Amino acid sequence: MSVYINGIGNISAQHTVDKCILKNGIENISGNRYHCIEPDYSQFVDGKQIRRMSRVIKMGIASSTLAMREASLLSPQAIIVGTSLGCMEDTFSFLSKMVQYNEEMLSPTAFIHSTHNSIAAQIALLFQCQVYNSTYVHRNISFESALLDAMLLLEEGNVDNALIGGIDEITNTSFTIMNRLGHFKESKQVTPENFYHPGKGSVAGEGAAFFVLATTQSKSTYAKILSSQTFSFCDSQEIVASAKLMLAENHIDQLDLLLQGNNGDADDDAIFNEIADSIQMNERTLYFKHLCGEYGTASAFGMTIAAELLKNEITAKKFGYALAEKPNTILIYNQSKGIHHSLTLLAAC
Amino acid sequence: MDDLKEVLKKQIVEQLNLKDTKPEDIGDDQQLFVEGLGLDSIDVLELIVLLQQEYGIKLANAEEGPKIFQSINTIAAFIEANRK
Numbered sequence: 001m002s003v004y005i006n007g008i009g010n011i012s013a014q015h016t017v018d019k020c021i022l023k024n025g026i027e028n029i030s031g032n033r034y035h036c037i038e039p040d041y042s043q044f045v046d047g048k049q050i051r052r053m054s055r056v057i058k059m060g061i062a063s064s065t066l067a068m069r070e071a072s073l074l075s076p077q078a079i080i081v082g083t084s085l086g087c088m089e090d091t092f093s094f095l096s097k098m099v100q101y102n103e104e105m106l107s108p109t110a111f112i113h114s115t116h117n118s119i120a121a122q123i124a125l126l127f128q129c130q131v132y133n134s135t136y137v138h139r140n141i142s143f144e145s146a147l148l149d150a151m152l153l154l155e156e157g158n159v160d161n162a163l164i165g166g167i168d169e170i171t172n173t174s175f176t177i178m179n180r181l182g183h184f185k186e187s188k189q190v191t192p193e194n195f196y197h198p199g200k201g202s203v204a205g206e207g208a209a210f211f212v213l214a215t216t217q218s219k220s221t222y223a224k225i226l227s228s229q230t231f232s233f234c235d236s237q238e239i240v241a242s243a244k245l246m247l248a249e250n251h252i253d254q255l256d257l258l259l260q261g262n263n264g265d266a267d268d269d270a271i272f273n274e275i276a277d278s279i280q281m282n283e284r285t286l287y288f289k290h291l292c293g294e295y296g297t298a299s300a301f302g303m304t305i306a307a308e309l310l311k312n313e314i315t316a317k318k319f320g321y322a323l324a325e326k327p328n329t330i331l332i333y334n335q336s337k338g339i340h341h342s343l344t345l346l347a348a349c
Numbered sequence: 350m351d352d353l354k355e356v357l358k359k360q361i362v363e364q365l366n367l368k369d370t371k372p373e374d375i376g377d378d379q380q381l382f383v384e385g386l387g388l389d390s391i392d393v394l395e396l397i398v399l400l401q402q403e404y405g406i407k408l409a410n411a412e413e414g415p416k417i418f419q420s421i422n423t424i425a426a427f428i429e430a431n432r433k
Contacts, residue, residue, distance in 0.1 A: 048387055051366040105401045107364075108394040 003154050004349065005222040006161070007071025007212035009063035011271045012292045013205065017066065022308070027320045028192040032184045033125035033204040034293035038062075045126065052109050053122065054089040059208040060119040061126055064163055068127075070220050071212035072176035075079040078132040078269055079120050080150050081167060082142035084296020086116030088171045116291050118296055133158070140336040141230040142166065143209075143300040144344065148228055150213050165210035166300025175204050183294075185264065187330075195290040196264035200332060205293015209300035211307075219349050222307035226250045228344040236271060239341050240278040243331065246345055254328035258285040259306050261334035271338050281331075286321050299334040299342060306330040310348040355424045361421075364399050365392055377421045385420075393418060400424075406431045 010016040013034035014027050021027075027037070041050055041058045044065050048059065060081070068076065089146050090113040099105050112118070117135035132153065136145035141164030150162040178184065184206045195203065213225070227246050229240060247255055258281040262272045276285045292301040308315040309327055316323040328348045335341040358372035361381075365388065375386065382388045393432045396418055400406045406428065408414065 047369045051368055099404065105398050107398055108357070108391055112391070 001155055001215060002217075003151050003225045004214050004217050005211050005225065005303075005307050005346075006214045006218050006220050007067040007069070007073065008222060008304050008307060009066025009068075009070070009165075009210040010208070011038060011059050012207040012209070012301055012304075013037060014291050016304070017062070020270055022312070022314065022318050026320050030191050031203075032187040032201075034191050034206070036206055036208075037223065041316055049126070049335065052113070052158045054087055054113055056083060056087050056089065057113060057119055057122050057277070058165060059169065060123060060165065060167050061134060063167070063208040064123045064165060064210040065126075067163065067210040067212045071161075071214070071218065072220070073161060073212050075127050075129050076131065076161055076163035076164035076212065077209040078134075078150060078153055079123055079129065080134050080136070080146040080162060080164045081117070081120040081123075081133075082136045082138070082144070082146035082165070082297055082300070083116055083119060084137065084139055084142045084168050085174065087113050087118050088169055088174045090114040091119070092171060092173045119165075123163070123191070126317075127319060128279075140296050140334060141232070141340045141342050143297040143303075144228055144230045144342040147178060147225070147344065148212050148230065149230060151225065153217075154215050160216070161212060161214040163212055165208060165304075166297030167210075168206055168297050170204045170206040170295065178204065179202075179334070190264075192290065194263050196269065196287065198269060199264060200266065201256045201263045202263035202268070202289070202294040205289070205295040205298060207292050207295065207301050209297075209304050211300075211303070217349060222312075223310040223346045224349055226345040226347050229342065231341040231343075234337060234341070236274050236278065239275055239333075239335075239343070243275070243279050243333070245345055246343060247331070250345060250347075252329050252345075252347075255279075255281060255329050256284065257306075257309070257323070258331045259302055259309075259330050259332045260285055260287055261289055261299060261302060261332075262287040263289045265294075268337065269336070271335055272333070275333055286323075291319070296336075299332060299344070302332050302334060302343060303346070306332055306344075306346050350425060350429065353428060354421050357421055357425055357428070360399055360403060361396070364395055375421060379420055381418060381420060396424075400428070404428050405431055
């Protein structure tokens with residue numbers, strides 16, 4: 001059974017909401033913090049509902065609506081979200097007030113929305129959709145965990161379609177804390193030209209990428225997902241062996257493209273480069289985090305790039321990639337600090 | 350009392366994040382819930398927190414809530430009567 005990507009909604013640091021990126025090309029960004037280019041959320045939610053929603057929830061609502069519109073789907077049969085850090089803005093608001101008011105008189109709105117599963121819940125409320133609803137919080141394999149759950153549901157025949165997404169926001173507080181921990185490069189060091197120059201730390205990113213997955217192909221289909229796998233606390237040889245097995249099981253003798261999550265951090269990129277080298281894909285490897293920054297669910301953004309590359313001939317050029325021809329198979333590999341890894345294999349339809 | 354009502358309107362707009370409503374748009378006698386300003390049960394909780402934080406007033410009897418939170422006039426009267 002195949003799993004097709006029939007709709008995508010993507011809010012990122014690029015002009016992906018209105019798909020202007022496919023006309024005008026990529027936005028060159030500098031500095032160590034990439035902000036999303038956000039839509040006018042009043043197009044997606046009415047004023048009364050929107051006032052309680054923090055930015056990440058609005059991003060989730062808008063990108064899931066875009067994915068559903070593209071797939072001409074009114075109501076999904078499952079809603080599954082992966083988020084690494086959840087609703088940071090509401091969490092900080094709630095925790096700050098706990099301290100400020102000595103654990104009394106806490107605002108109910110910030111508390112309600114401080115939970116990680118608020119995003120999936122708000123999407124369900126908006127679409128009046130009382131179906132399977134789940135949220136995975138598992139660092140940088142949160143999105144892949146959601147994807148695997150959806151693939152299992154579709155495989156077992158429980159549902160015909162599922163709305164899945166990977167979403168994370170960066171707030172002033174979370175940026176300050178992670179910056180202090182050495183996660184990011186100094187702002188002035190980072191330009192579009194030297195994003196992948198090896199150094200300590202990466203660039204803070206954020207984004208919301210939602211997909212309508214289905215067991216049947218449609219006019220809007222981008223690509224099919226052949227396989228996805230996550231790994232934790234393993235060595236690179238296990239990743240390489242699994243990648244080779246994944247390709248063999250899907251009868252792929254020669255992979256067209258390896259799309260990796262290199263992020264400019266010397267330690268992280270050494271692992272990425274070792275994998276690319278070991279599966280002999282050095283010459284056919286592209287990166288995507290210079291477009292979106294580094295965040296826990298950046299691989300969901302990577303999957304939007306892979307799906308676009310598999311669907312449209314023009315995409316590679318507009319995304320600044322030098323590809324001789326449109327790829328037919330793409331393997332996405334992502335990891336963080338060598339702890340959690342993921343492989344997702346996609347093919348053109 | 351008029352000053353209190355103006356302050357209260359600003360606090361309500363801010364606390365409830367009423368982006369499309371300006372403080373001066375709220376009438377002193379306007380119903381705040383359902384068909385008036387369209388507030389709901391979560392907003393009641395926010396207003397209870399507001400009274401505690403800004404005016405040091407704890408709502409002792411929850412059954413009084415609907416009367417107290419009827420309008421700006423009723424909230425202001427409650428604050429005036431109970432403010433320490």
